[in-house]
Structure formats: C-alpha cells, structure tokens
Amino acid sequence: MFKPERRTLLTMGLAAAGAAMLPGWSVAQGGSSSGARGMRLILLGTKGGPRIGGSRSNPANLLLINGVPYVIDCGTGVSRQLVNAHVPLARLRYVFITHHHSDHNLEYGNLIYNAWATGLNQQVDVFGPKGTEAMTRTYWELNRFDIETRMADEGRPDLRKLVLAKDVLDNGVVLQNADVQVTAFRTPHPPIVDNFAYRFESADRSIVFSSDTAYNPRLAEFARGADVLVHEAMYGPGIDALVARVANGATIKKHFLASHTLTEDVGRVAAAAGVKTLVLSHFVPGDDDSITDDMWAQDVRKHYKGRIVVGRDLMEI
Structure with missing residues (x-):
C-alpha cells in the first residue's frame, strides 16, 4: 500500500504537470504532445468484452508518463487506437496485462510486432499474470518464420x-x-484467480485501474486517495435486456453478477477510496448505445459525490 510521502520522493528531478481533464477532448482531435512532462491518461478502448463493433473499441488504456508510453491491456484494436492517439508504435516501452481474458490480451503479441514493424529497437518490459511469459514464448514460435x-x-x-x-x-x-x-493488487474476477488491478504513482498524479472485478470493498483501500480511479462499470437494466435476447441468458447473467461490478457498487468503492475523479470504463454491456452517459452515472451518484467521467475512446483525462 502507498504511503503519502511516496509522491514527495518522486518529485525529485521530475516536473509536475498537473494536467486537467478536458471533457470530450481526444488526442486524435487535439494532436499529440507525447513529449510533455507529467502523467497523461488516454482511454484507448472502453467497451467490455471481446465482441467487435459498435462505437467503442475493446479494452485498452494508455499512460504517457514524461512522454513514455505505458499500455494497460491489449484488446483488439489497441495498435490502431495508439495510432489514432498519435503515439508512434515504435515508442512503446511498457505493457501491463490485468488478466488473461481475450478482450484484455488478444492483441498483446501483435501490438509488439506492429511496433517492431514500424522501427522498434529498444526493450519493451511486459507485466501480466501467470502465463504471460509462456504466452510470449508461444507468440515467438507462432511467428518464428516471419x-x-x-x-x-x-x-x-x-x-x-x-x-x-x-x-x-x-x-x-x-x-x-x-x-x-507500479503496484499490483489481486482482485476477484471468477473464475479467473490471477487478476490484478494496477496503481501508477508518479510525481504529479496517482491513477488506479480496477481491472475487471466483482464488487470488492478492499479495492477502495488499494485506491485510497488516488487522483483517478478507472473502474469497470456494469449497468443492471442493460444486462437484463441483453440476457433476454440470448438462449443462454441465465448462465451469462450469473457470470456477469459474479464477476463484474454494478454501477451503484462502483460508487461505493470510489466513495470509500476518496478518489478525486472516477472514470467509468469497460462498460458491460459495451455495445448498447441506447445507454446514455446519465444512465451510466445515475446509480454511481447515490454514493460518490466527486467528479464522474463516463469514458469514451480516445478521451484524455
């Protein structure tokens, strides 16, 4: 767990940027300043699940820390979204994977390959749950000829x-x-056991990514005092509408309720953590555009009175 003096120690030799959130602003619209000091958060993909289509891309996030790219999760489309964010793929340096559901790791190998294809010639450090090292070796074998x-x-x-x-x-x-x-924290996402939230603490900001998770009050302890908490969000009525359309609806609903966090409970976690800004992302269901921003946020507000951002692809916070 972090201690308050951690940020003070990190300020030595660093410039504190104190970037403000610009609602609706995207890197694609505003252009790149990837060499800027401080920590910048860009949402690359905000839809939960592996399905392709709709207005949102699959799960992925980007931190630019003093201009260095740190990618958190590698859902399908992450390479394209980095390009759309005007971040050269060859500048990739760090990758973090929260867990091994396909919507979080499917483009991991291809992201690194795509960076190499555009000139990557420096080390990339990758961190992920048990199996990440083996998955990397398997990717090399799969693409050995090329x-x-x-x-x-x-x-x-x-x-x-x-x-x-x-x-x-x-x-x-x-x-x-x-x-x-960067600190890892195991959080429940049944049936997956090796599932980690990550906290990034720099000189100017602290940002926590919840990963996919069941409602977990202990996550509030991990995120205590963070500037930004990026938390997955599940909208109950949207789940009811989804499961009503499919033959295996009862099984899917059981999985959702056991493995993800309803928006009201997200509010409970954010309030207990005392975070300054709560960013809703990894939306479940993620391709139902009839769910408005107000609908995503309304139950969160029952418990959390701070700043709520309903995430969009390529939004910077």
Missing part, C-alpha cells in the same frame, strides 16, 4: 530479444523507475 525472415531480409533486430516479459504472481510493487512506481 521474424527470422525479416531479420535476414530487412536487417531488423531480433524482436525476441527486445521483449522482457515477467509474470506477476502476487500483490506488491512490480515496477519502479525514475518516473513511476
């Missing part, structure tokens, strides 16, 4: 030597450098 062909034919560096993947096995600090400290 990688080795391009190394010989195009003079590219060996991609396999540029990536250092590390399994996150339990709670605690997983990365600490001159710019940021």
